[in-house]
Amino acid sequence: MSEMMEKIYKVLTNKQYVRYKPGEYFIGAVLKKIETAIDSQKPITLVIGFGYHKNPNACENLLPDIAEETALQRLANYAKTIEEIYPLGMKVKIVTSGRRSEIVNGMNPEHIQSYHFALQKMAEQNGWQIIKVISLGSLYNEFCEDFQSALEVAKKKVIPDWNDSFWIQQAEHAKRNIYQKGLNEDQIIQKTCQSACDYVVYHRAEVEANLLEKKFPGAIRASYNRHEESLVLWTTAKGAVTQPWQGKGEKDDSGRITIITQKRKRGG
Numbered sequence: 001m002s003e004m005m006e007k008i009y010k011v012l013t014n015k016q017y018v019r020y021k022p023g024e025y026f027i028g029a030v031l032k033k034i035e036t037a038i039d040s041q042k043p044i045t046l047v048i049g050f051g052y053h054k055n056p057n058a059c060e061n062l063l064p065d066i067a068e069e070t071a072l073q074r075l076a077n078y079a080k081t082i083e084e085i086y087p088l089g090m091k092v093k094i095v096t097s098g099r100r101s102e103i104v105n106g107m108n109p110e111h112i113q114s115y116h117f118a119l120q121k122m123a124e125q126n127g128w129q130i131i132k133v134i135s136l137g138s139l140y141n142e143f144c145e146d147f148q149s150a151l152e153v154a155k156k157k158v159i160p161d162w163n164d165s166f167w168i169q170q171a172e173h174a175k176r177n178i179y180q181k182g183l184n185e186d187q188i189i190q191k192t193c194q195s196a197c198d199y200v201v202y203h204r205a206e207v208e209a210n211l212l213e214k215k216f217p218g219a220i221r222a223s224y225n226r227h228e229e230s231l232v233l234w235t236t237a238k239g240a241v242t243q244p245w246q247g248k249g250e251k252d253d254s255g256r257i258t259i260i261t262q263k264r265k266r267g268g
Contacts, residue, residue: 007085008034008044012220012231016238017078022221023228030231033218037088044082044090045219047212048075048233050133051245052101053115056179058247058262062111063118067249069126070236070257072119076128078233092131093216094119099137100206104198105178115245139211150208154201162193170196176246176262 009031013021022030037044053062075092083089096119098112120133140147160167174196180188206212212219223230224243234240236249236257247261258264 004038005034011081011085017233018231019234020226020232026229030220033220036218043088045216046090046222047093047216047219048222050094050096052098052107053111055246058265063115064122065249067236067244067257067259069122071244072123079130094133095136097136099140100202104195104202139215143209143211143214146209151205154205158201160197170200
């Protein structure tokens, strides 16, 4: 391992920003991507998925607020730490998940578009030139043939087993993200199960179609959720794991951001 590659990897996995390193099987792939960037004299590229808009079960205003701004500021600071040891620095590509949530969760496309554009504007107004906000829907369109082919396969292969721990977890996640207002308990259960199944189908199709690698060849994956192949990042501060779009951001007396999720609104 070259000295520069080792330095970049050490900074890239700094516990100030990173909650979990990639699984052992994927560390070699991350190092290879760093090596390729160095050899090509190009910036490191980091890709991270983001929300579609504020969770409507927790927020009336669905646009990004201080929670998203703080998360983006941390990504900009994170990139700055790379630039301090590697002059070509790091570019951050944020991929908003609006198109998937429109299909899977039935979210309003106008609200999705407003959030996406507001997030872009937030990055621009703060001068975070290393951050670019891209929509997942644009990748669906750009690589339409490959994605639709993978989607057809995923629809046939994905068969939920609601007694399995994986599917129980998916249902719990879906229930937090579907809009529940006006639904009775049976409708919530039905919508939750359908949403969980559709999410897995679409996510697997995205992976099988290799959308992110096609759009950003050589990019290192990051996530706010735990995935073996990704750097798992803290969100608004070291130790913070709540995704900024899951609730309204509020600053306390110490300056720390609290995200008022639907659970916190209920006093949980």
